[in-house]
Amino acid sequence: MRQALAVLLAALGLCVFSGAVWPQEGILTFAVEPDALDVSAGGQAVARVRIVNTTAREADDIELVWAGPEGFSRDPGPASVAVLGAFASTTIELTVVVEATAPQGETRGHLEAIYTYCIDDLCYQIVAPLVLTLRVAAPTGATPDTTSDVGTPAKAEIEIPGRVPWRGVAFGVIGLLLAVAGLLWRTRHRTVLAATLVIAGGVALGLGVSLNQHKQAQAVGAVLCTSCVGIETVQTLRARLSLSQAAAVEQLTAPIELLVFYAPWCRSCPYAEELVGLVAARNPLVRYRLVNAEAERDLAVQHGVTRAGRTVVPAIVHLGTGKVLFGAEDLGNRLVSLLQEAP
Amino acid sequence: MRMTTGRRAVQGMGVVLGLFGVTGIGMTHILFPGLHCYACPWAITVCPVGLVQNLVIFGTVPFFWVGAMIVYGVVAARGFCGWFCPFGTLNDLLSFRRARIRSSLSYGKFLILLGTLVGAWALTDTIFCKLCPAASLEASLPYLFLGVAKVNGPFLIHMATLGATLLGMVLIARFWCRYLCPMGAILALFNRVSLLHLEWNRTECTGCETCVDACPMGIDPRQEHDGHNCIKCGACTESCVPDSLKLRCGPRKAK
Numbered sequence: 003m004r005q006a007l008a009v010l011l012a013a014l015g016l017c018v019f020s021g022a023v024w025p026q027e028g029i030l031t032f033a034v035e036p037d038a039l040d041v042s043a044g045g046q047a048v049a050r051v052r053i054v055n056t057t058a059r060e061a062d063d064i065e066l067v068w069a070g071p072e073g074f075s076r077d078p079g080p081a082s083v084a085v086l087g088a089f090a091s092t093t094i095e096l097t098v099v100v101e102a103t104a105p106q107g108e109t110r111g112h113l114e115a116i117y118t119y120c121i122d123d124l125c126y127q128i129v130a131p132l133v134l135t136l137r138v139a140a141p142t143g144a145t146p147d148t149t150s151d152v153g154t155p156a157k158a159e160i161e162i163p164g165r166v167p168w169r170g171v172a173f174g175v176i177g178l179l180l181a182v183a184g185l186l187w188r189t190r191h192r193t194v195l196a197a198t199l200v201i202a203g204g205v206a207l208g209l210g211v212s213l214n215q216h217k218q219a220q221a222v223g224a225v226l227c228t229s230c231v232g233i234e235t236v237q238t239l240r241a242r243l244s245l246s247q248a249a250a251v252e253q254l255t256a257p258i259e260l261l262v263f264y265a266p267w268c269r270s271c272p273y274a275e276e277l278v279g280l281v282a283a284r285n286p287l288v289r290y291r292l293v294n295a296e297a298e299r300d301l302a303v304q305h306g307v308t309r310a311g312r313t314v315v316p317a318i319v320h321l322g323t324g325k326v327l328f329g330a331e332d333l334g335n336r337l338v339s340l341l342q343e344a345p
Numbered sequence: 346m347r348m349t350t351g352r353r354a355v356q357g358m359g360v361v362l363g364l365f366g367v368t369g370i371g372m373t374h375i376l377f378p379g380l381h382c383y384a385c386p387w388a389i390t391v392c393p394v395g396l397v398q399n400l401v402i403f404g405t406v407p408f409f410w411v412g413a414m415i416v417y418g419v420v421a422a423r424g425f426c427g428w429f430c431p432f433g434t435l436n437d438l439l440s441f442r443r444a445r446i447r448s449s450l451s452y453g454k455f456l457i458l459l460g461t462l463v464g465a466w467a468l469t470d471t472i473f474c475k476l477c478p479a480a481s482l483e484a485s486l487p488y489l490f491l492g493v494a495k496v497n498g499p500f501l502i503h504m505a506t507l508g509a510t511l512l513g514m515v516l517i518a519r520f521w522c523r524y525l526c527p528m529g530a531i532l533a534l535f536n537r538v539s540l541l542h543l544e545w546n547r548t549e550c551t552g553c554e555t556c557v558d559a560c561p562m563g564i565d566p567r568q569e570h571d572g573h574n575c576i577k578c579g580a581c582t583e584s585c586v587p588d589s590l591k592l593r594c595g596p597r598k599a600k
Contacts, residue, residue, distance in 0.1 A: 176408070192537070196538045199418070200416070203411070203414075203416045203419065205412070206411045206415065207409060207413060208412070209409075210411075210412055215405065216374035217374065218409075220372050222396060223372040223391040223392075228493065228494075231382070231471070232476070232499040232500075232503055233484070233493060233495075235498060269469075310387060310491060311366055311369070311371050311386065314493055
């Protein structure tokens with residue numbers, strides 16, 4: 003038993019230490035469609051890049067940059083996404099412009115997907131290379147082909163700007179102290195062992211506070227995500243409106259404003275956001291605003307999105323009636339009923 | 346008798362701190378040294394088991410969490426189970442049968458801790474919270490009355506785990522603490538070094554084994570007081586007629 007505990011403690015130390023030196027991984031996956039794009043010299047074709055966030059973090063400032071070869075370029079129009087929420091996905095359409103002088107035949111085009119994400123106050127910029135096969139034909143008769151759906155998974159390359167060296171040292175100190183504690187575990191030097199653990203714990207606490215992890219702990223506790231503690235099941239399917247729900251939405255004649263409260267790490271929130279987006283797309287009289295419940299707690303209190311002091315997400319507020327819908331279970335029907343209520 | 350009274354008072358403080366949100370104080374940064382659901386409407390502290398799952402999901406190296414657990418571990422380790430944890434207190438109040446089951450089942454709590462962490466990593470979900478009987482009692486039921494929760498599949502799963510745990514508590518003293526509690530597993534790692542500790546004087550012991558009968562965790566306190574199952578509740582010290590077992594707080598004497 004004691005040997006097992008010693009090994010466990012040493013392993014914990016190793017894990018903490020490796021957390022300091024392990025390269026930061028990307029949080030998005032990319033798939034380029036089609037995998038081969040037919041285009042004529044002097045013409046242009048459209049490729050789609052599907053982006054999926056596989057984690058509970060927000061990705062910011064996602065941008066696709068053409069990285070070569072020469073003779074090709076990206077259309078100067080926007081090919082970027084400001085924010086991609088946790089577990090969300092999106093598709094960017096990218097117009098590839100081929101100069102008349104571009105070499106004919108099969109060419110590999112290179113794109114770079116650049117984005118950032120933050121863990122506490124440490125932010126990382128990730129550069130993910132993407133490859134697109136271009137089949138360049140003579141200047142006449144070529145048409146864009148966007149029907150293929152085979153994707154090219156990208157491998158993330160790592161760039162970590164701005165990491166403060168003393169934090170790395172503190173990582174190492176904690177790992178080292180825990181490893182020493184692991185080695186002392188079976189000996190009689192329990193006072194030394196306790197002192198080693200106290201120092202390791204103090205350094206870890208200090209480092210955690212400097213990384214604002216205490217605020218992260220508070221934020222996780224202050225917002226109640228209905229699917230996170232088993233009040234309802236997680237909704238990860240794509241949102242859709244049934245024919246009857248869509249018809250009911252289209253028949254609305256009065257303007258309606260909604261607030262959709264979410265938390266970046268709430269897994270059911272993208273479903274609620276997408277469903278409200280579908281409703282707004284069906285009827286322009288319905289307008290909505292997304293509200294980060296962690297950042298705008300006062301607004302949550304003002305609109306009754308709290309229960310016994312907890313902000314509950316996902317929550318949809320009808321500003322006309324003041325009524326609030328909590329959770330994502332059977333949300334389509336509940337949302338339509340909410341919209342049909344007169345102020 | 347005096348120690349039991351003092352322990353009940355400290356346990357009462359644990360319950361009061363657990364429900365301090367009724368005063369209107371919101372969530373703080375404090376990690377609770379016991380199993381107490383942070384989703385409870387009146388909680389002002391963070392459940393370490395719930396938080397560590399979120400940190401695993403976020404991919405955060407949990408320095409704050411590790412530091413807090415080490416501090417709690419060095420101070421009292423599983424003494425928090427015996428003296429402070431509200432769910433431990435519930436176990437205590439329902440401890441009618443002091444069954445002595447000496448089996449490897451008590452390692453189950455380490456497996457549950459491991460499963461909790463692996464589940465959070467592999468499924469990016471707080472799986473343990475969805476089964477946790479403390480969450481059933483402190484979150485699911487209150488939110489049902491607050492109009493947030495509904496009687497649905499997840500609610501019924503919570504009620505089933507709560508019912509099974511309560512039944513286990515009635516049949517076997519400290520059932521949850523003995524076999525299943527992942528928070529107990531975390532604190533148990535530090536039982537060997539904690540400042541709150543039991544001392545056994547071999548020369549004064551008469552071998553009457555009343556301490557063994559008194560132990561709610563079903564262990565032999567003379568041999569296993571530094572093991573992962575001792576919650577340092579002091580029941581054995583009270584029962585010990587020759588006073589060979591003592592509960593102390595401070596640096597340990599070299600053996």
